[in-house]
Amino acid sequence: MHESRSGRGAGTAGGCVVVAALVVAAAFALVSVLLGRPIPGLQQQGDTVAAPQSTAEAPRSTKPSGRRPGVVNIFTEQGLRNSGAAGTGIVIDPSGLVLTNNHVIQGATEIRGTNTDNRRTYRAEVLGYQKAGDIALIRLTGAAGLKPAVFDTSGDTRRGDVVTAVGNAGGKGGNPEVVTGTITALDREITATDQSDGSSERLSGLIETNAPIKPGDSGGPLLNTKGRVIGMNTAASANYSMKLEGGSRGYAITSRQAMAIVRQIQRGDTSNGVHIGRTALLGVQVRTPTTESGGQGNGAFITGLIPGTPAERDGLRRSTTIVALDDEPVDSPGGLTDLLLQHQPGDTVRVIWMDRAGNRFATPVTLGNGPPQ
Structure with missing residues (x-):
């Protein structure tokens, strides 16, 4: 069955970009499997936590971040649907471990990722995912020495903070598109519906932003003014629609939520709906x-x-x-x-x-x- 979610894609509002989409009303009953093989540990520099600021500190900078860390343009082929899709990923380890939305790689029979720093394209394999949380971990095969993004999992974000969203908007590839905005709300909830099988998931704890996130941006980083990743962009895509609360906004899964699932996949822990291999x-x-x-x-x-x-x-x-x-x-x-x-x-x-x-x-x-x- 397919569920789609996303940030900037091409084709529908927000999320994966769908190329030559073949509309199939029925869902594919496909499934996830557990391999039981170890997944290499993540290096700590890919998960740096920013120290919380006290309320007595001076106001934060209102300038958007100039850094564009570890962004990967992701392209997939969906052989069972005769279609393709595009999204974004975030490098979290020099060996080629990449965080993205589950709906970016959902249904993919082949995945390719282009690291926007070295311009190299790699085939990718799925290490694990959580369908309900829209989080996936993939590995770029043969990658080494990549520059990882720096994550802020402290949760030290506030309404009004300036943010920058980076992603493969429209599935064009090349240099990631950069847009800015502010955090308009925290701890938001949305209902995501998989149009292929009618199933729904409730995504909670999201960051809401007025940064104009588009289809294809799904899986890309939401940065604070220090250039650290505070969230992973997500929105609607071809087969995945979202009932938004509060109008047309962009949403991001917090880094804390995403990295917790990454660590769980790393441990081979299949609880909480996490699937490995x-x-x-x-x-x-x-x-x-x-x-x-x-x-x-x-x-x-x-x-x-x-x-x-x-x-x-x-x-x-x-x-x-x-x-x-x-x-x-x-x-x-x-x-x-x-x-x-x-x-x-x-x-x-x-x-x-x-x-x-x-x-x-x-x-x-x-x-x-x-x-x-």
């Missing part, structure tokens, strides 16, 4: 069942099978409804994704499905390798 694939296009399709709103109605995937190979059928996975009820397309995310490629799962007449069947399916969710 590869993603398992079932290979069905699904939507919410209707009375006409023989359902009552529960389950995941199969509208199509992706050619060459386990679902087709092992005998699942179109126009039927998946109602359980390994005896765990499937209440919705999003629920199917959540259950699949508990498995790895190569796992065999028991798919319980129902035809229009209400007859139930059980089919064992061995999951394949798929894109991140």
Whole structure:
């Protein structure tokens, strides 16, 4: 299933940029997998914490930061959708570890990242992600000696502070676009809806800014006047819409939130909805069942099978409804994704499905390798 979120993309309001998008109403039931392999530790210079300022200190500078640290232009191919997308990432370690939004790499069958400091382009692999928090960690393969951004995870930000947003606006590549503004609110909440499967996530604790964040900026840094990263830009994208509170604003996940998930991925900790390593694939296009399709709103109605995937190979059928996975009820397309995310490629799962007449069947399916969710 796909969920989209973002900062500056090309195509829709805020977020990943979608190139040659193929509109698919049904979602892909793909899944995330746990590899259990160690992830190299992050170097401390990539996570410097600024010392909190007391209220007795002199007013902060009102000039925007001139630094443009460790920005990566990210481009993805989404082979199962015959489309592509673009976003931004932040270098957090000289070895090529990059923080970005999950929706930037969601559904990607290939990821490339261009480091804007050395102008080199690398293939990238996904190390882990948290779908609900819209946070992902990727590695630029073969990268070394990159200049990491400096993060301020102190939470020492206030309404009215001047900020700078940097990103791959419009998915153009090249030099990142830079825009400035102020923090208009803290601890904001938004509802993010994945239009492909109808699932929703509540993002909370966000920084709100009037800096004009655009599609493609997703995953890029929000900087304070010291040039330190206080947040990661996020907004809407092609398949992901956001119900904003307070009008058209830009939003950023705080550095504290993002780096906490990075550390969790680093430890291989899969709690709190964090998924590490590869993603398992079932290979069905699904939507919410209707009375006409023989359902009552529960389950995941199969509208199509992706050619060459386990679902087709092992005998699942179109126009039927998946109602359980390994005896765990499937209440919705999003629920199917959540259950699949508990498995790895190569796992065999028991798919319980129902035809229009209400007859139930059980089919064992061995999951394949798929894109991140």
